[in-house]
Amino acid sequence: MTLAQPSHDDTIVEHVPTPLLDVVGLSKSFPVRRGVLRRVVANVRAVDGVDLKIAPGETLGLVGESGSGKSTTGRLVLRLIEPDRGIVRLAGTDITALDRNALRAARADMQMIFQDPLASLDPSATILDSVAEPLSVHLHMSGAARTERVLDLLEQVGLTSRHLYRLPAELSGGQRQRVSIARALALNPKVLVLDEPVSALDVSTQAQVVNLLSDLQREHGMSYLFIAHDLAVVRRVSQHIAVMYLGRIVESGPAEVIYTNPRHPYTQALLSATPIPNPVLQRERTRIILRGEVPSPADPPPGCHFHTRCPYVMEVCRVVNPPRTETPDGSSVVCHLHVSSASSSAAVENTARD
Amino acid sequence: MTPGSDPSPATRLMDSRQPVILAVEHLSVAVDSPDGPLGLIDDVSFDIRQGETLGLVGESGSGKTVTSLAVIGLLPRNVRTVGGAVRVGDTDLVGMPERAMRRVRGRDIAMVFQEPLSSLNPAFTIGNQIAEMVRAHEPVSRRGARARAVEMLDLAGIPQPQKRFHDYPHTFSGGMRQRAMIAMALTCHPKLLIADEPTTALDVTIQAQILELLRSLQREFGTAMLFVTHDLGVVADICDRVCVMYAGQVVEQSNVETLFAQPCHPYTDGLLRSVPQGASSTSRLATIPGVVPPADQMPAGCRFAPRCDFAVAACSAAAPQLESSASGGLARCCRQHELHLRGAQ
Numbered sequence: 204m205t206l207a208q209p210s211h212d213d214t215i216v217e218h219v220p221t222p223l224l225d226v227v228g229l230s231k232s233f234p235v236r237r238g239v240l241r242r243v244v245a246n247v248r249a250v251d252g253v254d255l256k257i258a259p260g261e262t263l264g265l266v267g268e269s270g271s272g273k274s275t276t277g278r279l280v281l282r283l284i285e286p287d288r289g290i291v292r293l294a295g296t297d298i299t300a301l302d303r304n305a306l307r308a309a310r311a312d313m314q315m316i317f318q319d320p321l322a323s324l325d326p327s328a329t330i331l332d333s334v335a336e337p338l339s340v341h342l343h344m345s346g347a348a349r350t351e352r353v354l355d356l357l358e359q360v361g362l363t364s365r366h367l368y369r370l371p372a373e374l375s376g377g378q379r380q381r382v383s384i385a386r387a388l389a390l391n392p393k394v395l396v397l398d399e400p401v402s403a404l405d406v407s408t409q410a411q412v413v414n415l416l417s418d419l420q421r422e423h424g425m426s427y428l429f430i431a432h433d434l435a436v437v438r439r440v441s442q443h444i445a446v447m448y449l450g451r452i453v454e455s456g457p458a459e460v461i462y463t464n465p466r467h468p469y470t471q472a473l474l475s476a477t478p479i480p481n482p483v484l485q486r487e488r489t490r491i492i493l494r495g496e497v498p499s500p501a502d503p504p505p506g507c508h509f510h511t512r513c514p515y516v517m518e519v520c521r522v523v524n525p526p527r528t529e530t531p532d533g534s535s536v537v538c539h540l541h542v543s544s545a546s547s548s549a550a551v552e553n554t555a556r557d
Numbered sequence: 558m559t560p561g562s563d564p565s566p567a568t569r570l571m572d573s574r575q576p577v578i579l580a581v582e583h584l585s586v587a588v589d590s591p592d593g594p595l596g597l598i599d600d601v602s603f604d605i606r607q608g609e610t611l612g613l614v615g616e617s618g619s620g621k622t623v624t625s626l627a628v629i630g631l632l633p634r635n636v637r638t639v640g641g642a643v644r645v646g647d648t649d650l651v652g653m654p655e656r657a658m659r660r661v662r663g664r665d666i667a668m669v670f671q672e673p674l675s676s677l678n679p680a681f682t683i684g685n686q687i688a689e690m691v692r693a694h695e696p697v698s699r700r701g702a703r704a705r706a707v708e709m710l711d712l713a714g715i716p717q718p719q720k721r722f723h724d725y726p727h728t729f730s731g732g733m734r735q736r737a738m739i740a741m742a743l744t745c746h747p748k749l750l751i752a753d754e755p756t757t758a759l760d761v762t763i764q765a766q767i768l769e770l771l772r773s774l775q776r777e778f779g780t781a782m783l784f785v786t787h788d789l790g791v792v793a794d795i796c797d798r799v800c801v802m803y804a805g806q807v808v809e810q811s812n813v814e815t816l817f818a819q820p821c822h823p824y825t826d827g828l829l830r831s832v833p834q835g836a837s838s839t840s841r842l843a844t845i846p847g848v849v850p851p852a853d854q855m856p857a858g859c860r861f862a863p864r865c866d867f868a869v870a871a872c873s874a875a876a877p878q879l880e881s882s883a884s885g886g887l888a889r890c891c892r893q894h895e896l897h898l899r900g901a902q
Contacts (some may be wrong), residue, residue, distance in 0.1 A: 407845035
């Protein structure tokens with residue numbers, strides 16, 4: 204295996220490895236149509252200038268609430284949806300520039316796992332057929348060799364030959380998610396995009412699947428884009444975190460920095476709202492309870508998108524979208540509270556000139 | 558701001574002088590099957606005092622939702638209560654005719670569900686549905702019922718309640734719908750509120766708002782609450798006492814601090830240790846192997862034994878009883894006094 208192993212331990216990495224997945228300025232709007240003429244009445248800016256980097260063998264946790272654009276980002280990265288703007292480089296190749304055939308070949312390197320395997324697996328196909336499909340399509344495998352490979356994949360995810368001829372409905376939720384993981388592994392992908400992979404599972408099953416995903420990552424050196432709303436699960440699996448709010452990344456950086464020293468008021472509120480499974484600590488915590496709800500992405504507020512709910516809102520926040528500021532801990536935050544006054548007033552002037 | 562919100566609710570010690578609002582005694586529920594009735598809930602007992610929140614915790618298939626539906630008499634057609642009592646005050650609700658039960662629901666017991674959209678009528682405005690509820694239980698005028706509905710929407714933290722009174726459920730966001738549902742449930746000041754996964758479908762910042770709302774309304778009305786959830790973080794946040802259910806039985810009952818600090822049943826211990834906590838690490842999360850057995854394949858003896866790390870021959874030989882535990886609660890495990898479980902620490 205030539206790919207770097209995940210840096211779980213505290214070894215100091217001498218130089219920053221070239222990211223395996225490098226996303227720059229990814230944007231996507233969806234038109235909202237109304238009336239008989241299906242006129243476009245608004246544009247939902249689902250994803251608005253998102254940058255992401257994932258090193259080989261590492262996990263980036265993408266967190267945010269409903270409507271933050273995290274799932275759309277996952278689909279854009281795989282080009283399951285065409286982006287409006289932006290670059291997605293996978294091992295140096297810009298996949299947004301590929302034609303259909305080249306894209307199909309590139310897809311072998313990137314697979315996606317969804318929250319509900321019952322929806323993503325064909326209900327009338329046996330487990331064998333579901334896992335064999337990518338092998339037939341991409342590698343033109345057939346017969347005994349293909350069945351053998353399917354068995355090997357099932358064993359890797361903790362299933363056995365007993366499951367080969369079952370239908371998805373005959374399996375438990377955890378087993379079904381194992382099947383979709385086996386199917387995703389079939390082509391030895393470099394990147395897995397996991398969209399809420401354990402959210403529908405009970406806590407004991409969730410722990411089994413989280414362990415399985417960690418084992419597979421260590422064995423195969425895959426990179427994960429782990430999209431979830433459960434901050435405890437994300438912290439457990441990720442080396443880096445990006446927090447999204449209304450289509451934009453508001454804070455990103457090393458997982459421990461984000462969790463122990465969150466800078467953005469939204470990240471702080473999100474962490475504060477997640478209950479700790481310890482009644483003594485949970486009851487003693489000071490909580491930030493945000494007022495109001497996430498505004499509609501079809502009509503996001505001007506300036507900083509978070510200003511309508513932010514406990515520290517200032518005048519500048521209502522007008523100017525804050526620039527990204529690097530912190531000494533290696534994280535970056537998009538918030539006026541963390542901008543030096545000079546660059547902040549420069550931003551105000553720039554907007555005034557526009 | 559939610560009414561009477563308190564950022565750091567002090568742990569309330571349950572006053573045993575508070576009256577018992579709900580007493581569930583030896584409740585058993587079965588589903589009809591071609592091979593005769595199949596037990597879903599087996600000998601479940603607990604009580605809840607005024608102003609207290611009891612958590613009913615477990616994984617899918619543990620029987621927590623069936624228990625709560627049996628309490629309020631809303632079991633599906635082919636599922637029946639086959640034994641035990643559900644006492645509210647001096648009245649046993651088991652076997653009560655549906656007409657009488659209808660008077661109890663809403664007035665004495667109310668319920669909020671995970672998905673409020675399925676329990677609100679899409680064809681009527683939110684306000685009308687709440688006003689209707691008032692008029693069904695109390696001799697008030699149309700105008701009086703309307704005023705009460707607006708007042709409840711306001712208490713539930715819905716902005717511009719006068720205006721939102723006239724809106725249909727689909728125009729509310731998920732969080733606002735759950736607020737409306739809670740407003741409706743508490744309109745007639747029921748003694749008991751059953752909340753079945755009320756925040757599971759909500760985002761975490763909205764969940765925090767709803768939990769705060771439930772807490773403040775509970776304080777205001779002194780409502781007893783039966784809180785059904787699978788989320789141990791939510792349990793730690795809102796419950797005073799907890800019943801852990803597994804395969805249709807209560808396997809442990811304890812007050813919330815003790816449950817987390819000193820679990821006495823291996824299943825509780827497994828649940829606590831499966832919850833991811835802390836930083837990314839190479840150490841593996843604790844898991845409970847296997848899944849909850851279906852109702853027609855209940856193992857003999859202890860129902861948890863096939864998944865239990867501590868199982869010995871005696872476990873499958875005889876079904877363990879719910880007995881006093883070292884932590885001052887109850888646990889259903891024949892080895893509970895020789896095991897030293899550590900929970901999440």
